[in-house]
Amino acid sequence: MKGTPVAATSAAPVTVACTFCNKPTAEVKKMIAGPGVFICNECVGLCMEILASQPETTASESEGTASEPAEMPKPPSWEERVSDDDLLATLPKIAAASASVEQQLGIWVRQARSRGITWTRIGAAMDMTRQSAWERFSGEE
Numbered sequence: 001m002k003g004t005p006v007a008a009t010s011a012a013p014v015t016v017a018c019t020f021c022n023k024p025t026a027e028v029k030k031m032i033a034g035p036g037v038f039i040c041n042e043c044v045g046l047c048m049e050i051l052a053s054q055p056e057t058t059a060s061e062s063e064g065t066a067s068e069p070a071e072m073p074k075p076p077s078w079e080e081r082v083s084d085d086d087l088l089a090t091l092p093k094i095a096a097a098s099a100s101v102e103q104q105l106g107i108w109v110r111q112a113r114s115r116g117i118t119w120t121r122i123g124a125a126m127d128m129t130r131q132s133a134w135e136r137f138s139g140e141e
Protein backbone atom coordinates (compact mmCIF):
# COMPACT_ATOMS: atom_id res chain seq x y z
CA MET A 1 0.00 0.00 0.00
CA LYS A 2 1.26 3.43 -0.87
CA GLY A 3 0.83 6.44 1.34
CA THR A 4 -1.44 9.36 0.80
CA PRO A 5 -3.71 9.51 -2.22
CA VAL A 6 -2.40 11.97 -4.77
CA ALA A 7 -5.58 12.97 -6.52
CA ALA A 8 -7.21 15.24 -4.01
CA THR A 9 -9.11 17.26 -6.58
CA SER A 10 -12.37 15.44 -6.99
CA ALA A 11 -14.10 18.47 -8.49
CA ALA A 12 -13.27 17.70 -12.11
CA PRO A 13 -16.36 16.05 -13.59
CA VAL A 14 -14.64 15.14 -16.84
CA THR A 15 -11.29 13.47 -17.19
CA VAL A 16 -9.45 14.92 -20.12
CA ALA A 17 -6.85 12.66 -21.69
CA CYS A 18 -4.70 12.93 -24.78
CA THR A 19 -6.57 11.34 -27.67
CA PHE A 20 -3.28 10.08 -29.07
CA CYS A 21 -1.54 8.53 -26.06
CA ASN A 22 -4.40 8.49 -23.53
CA LYS A 23 -2.35 10.21 -20.84
CA PRO A 24 -4.48 12.34 -18.52
CA THR A 25 -3.85 16.07 -18.20
CA ALA A 26 -2.21 15.55 -14.81
CA GLU A 27 0.59 13.49 -16.38
CA VAL A 28 1.60 15.94 -19.10
CA LYS A 29 2.74 19.54 -19.18
CA LYS A 30 0.31 20.88 -21.76
CA MET A 31 -2.91 19.68 -23.30
CA ILE A 32 -4.19 21.22 -26.50
CA ALA A 33 -7.86 20.86 -27.37
CA GLY A 34 -9.42 20.28 -30.75
CA PRO A 35 -13.05 19.59 -31.64
CA GLY A 36 -13.73 16.72 -29.23
CA VAL A 37 -10.11 15.62 -29.15
CA PHE A 38 -6.96 16.50 -27.22
CA ILE A 39 -3.25 16.24 -27.84
CA CYS A 40 -0.55 16.53 -25.22
CA ASN A 41 2.80 18.28 -25.49
CA GLU A 42 4.57 14.93 -25.64
CA CYS A 43 2.60 13.80 -28.68
CA VAL A 44 3.12 17.18 -30.34
CA GLY A 45 6.83 16.67 -29.74
CA LEU A 46 6.64 13.23 -31.32
CA CYS A 47 4.76 14.70 -34.29
CA MET A 48 7.44 17.34 -34.69
CA GLU A 49 10.10 14.64 -34.72
CA ILE A 50 8.21 12.72 -37.39
CA LEU A 51 7.76 15.86 -39.47
CA ALA A 52 11.41 16.77 -39.09
CA SER A 53 12.55 13.29 -40.08
CA GLN A 54 10.61 13.30 -43.33
CA PRO A 55 11.52 15.64 -46.15
CA GLU A 56 8.76 18.04 -47.03
CA THR A 57 6.95 17.53 -50.28
CA THR A 58 4.40 19.73 -51.90
CA ALA A 59 1.32 17.71 -52.67
CA SER A 60 0.67 19.31 -56.04
CA GLU A 61 4.12 19.01 -57.57
CA SER A 62 5.25 15.53 -56.60
CA GLU A 63 3.64 12.33 -57.76
CA GLY A 64 3.78 8.74 -56.55
CA THR A 65 6.31 9.13 -53.80
CA ALA A 66 4.50 12.09 -52.31
CA SER A 67 3.13 11.79 -48.81
CA GLU A 68 0.03 9.65 -48.89
CA PRO A 69 -3.30 11.00 -47.76
CA ALA A 70 -3.62 10.46 -44.02
CA GLU A 71 -6.98 8.75 -44.06
CA MET A 72 -5.99 6.18 -41.45
CA PRO A 73 -3.81 6.98 -38.44
CA LYS A 74 -1.26 4.30 -39.30
CA PRO A 75 2.23 5.70 -39.84
CA PRO A 76 4.23 2.97 -41.63
CA SER A 77 7.08 3.19 -39.15
CA TRP A 78 4.74 2.19 -36.36
CA GLU A 79 3.10 -0.51 -38.40
CA GLU A 80 6.39 -2.19 -39.19
CA ARG A 81 7.72 -2.21 -35.66
CA VAL A 82 4.58 -3.06 -33.79
CA SER A 83 4.43 -6.46 -32.03
CA ASP A 84 1.27 -8.46 -31.40
CA ASP A 85 1.30 -7.34 -27.78
CA ASP A 86 1.65 -3.71 -28.79
CA LEU A 87 -1.09 -4.16 -31.33
CA LEU A 88 -3.40 -5.58 -28.68
CA ALA A 89 -2.38 -2.87 -26.25
CA THR A 90 -3.52 -0.30 -28.80
CA LEU A 91 -7.08 -1.61 -28.86
CA PRO A 92 -8.15 -0.29 -25.45
CA LYS A 93 -6.45 3.01 -26.26
CA ILE A 94 -8.59 3.40 -29.36
CA ALA A 95 -11.65 2.45 -27.33
CA ALA A 96 -10.70 5.03 -24.70
CA ALA A 97 -10.25 7.69 -27.39
CA SER A 98 -13.64 6.79 -28.80
CA ALA A 99 -15.27 7.03 -25.38
CA SER A 100 -13.55 10.36 -24.78
CA VAL A 101 -14.77 11.82 -28.06
CA GLU A 102 -18.29 10.54 -27.36
CA GLN A 103 -18.14 12.17 -23.94
CA GLN A 104 -17.04 15.46 -25.47
CA LEU A 105 -19.78 15.26 -28.04
CA GLY A 106 -22.31 14.77 -25.25
CA ILE A 107 -20.98 17.81 -23.40
CA TRP A 108 -21.26 19.96 -26.51
CA VAL A 109 -24.76 18.72 -27.25
CA ARG A 110 -25.83 19.46 -23.67
CA GLN A 111 -24.39 22.95 -24.09
CA ALA A 112 -26.41 23.36 -27.29
CA ARG A 113 -29.53 22.19 -25.45
CA SER A 114 -28.87 24.59 -22.57
CA ARG A 115 -28.91 27.40 -25.13
CA GLY A 116 -32.33 26.29 -26.19
CA ILE A 117 -31.22 24.86 -29.52
CA THR A 118 -33.78 22.31 -30.69
CA TRP A 119 -33.13 18.61 -31.18
CA THR A 120 -34.12 19.15 -34.79
CA ARG A 121 -31.25 21.58 -35.36
CA ILE A 122 -28.79 19.46 -33.38
CA GLY A 123 -29.78 16.42 -35.43
CA ALA A 124 -29.50 18.37 -38.68
CA ALA A 125 -26.02 19.58 -37.72
CA MET A 126 -24.91 15.96 -37.40
CA ASP A 127 -26.84 14.68 -40.37
CA MET A 128 -29.25 12.66 -38.29
CA THR A 129 -32.92 12.90 -37.47
CA ARG A 130 -34.27 14.79 -34.48
CA GLN A 131 -35.32 11.43 -33.05
CA SER A 132 -31.86 9.88 -33.47
CA ALA A 133 -30.16 12.88 -31.86
CA TRP A 134 -32.59 12.80 -28.95
CA GLU A 135 -32.19 9.06 -28.42
CA ARG A 136 -28.42 9.29 -28.50
CA PHE A 137 -27.88 12.35 -26.36
CA SER A 138 -30.93 13.16 -24.25
CA GLY A 139 -30.23 10.48 -21.68
CA GLU A 140 -33.97 9.91 -21.52
CA GLU A 141 -35.86 6.76 -22.36
Ligand SMILES: [Zn+2]
Binds near residue numbers: 043
Ligand atom coordinates in the same frame (compact mmCIF):
# COMPACT_ATOMS: atom_id res chain seq x y z
ZN1 LIG B 1 -0.32 12.45 -25.88
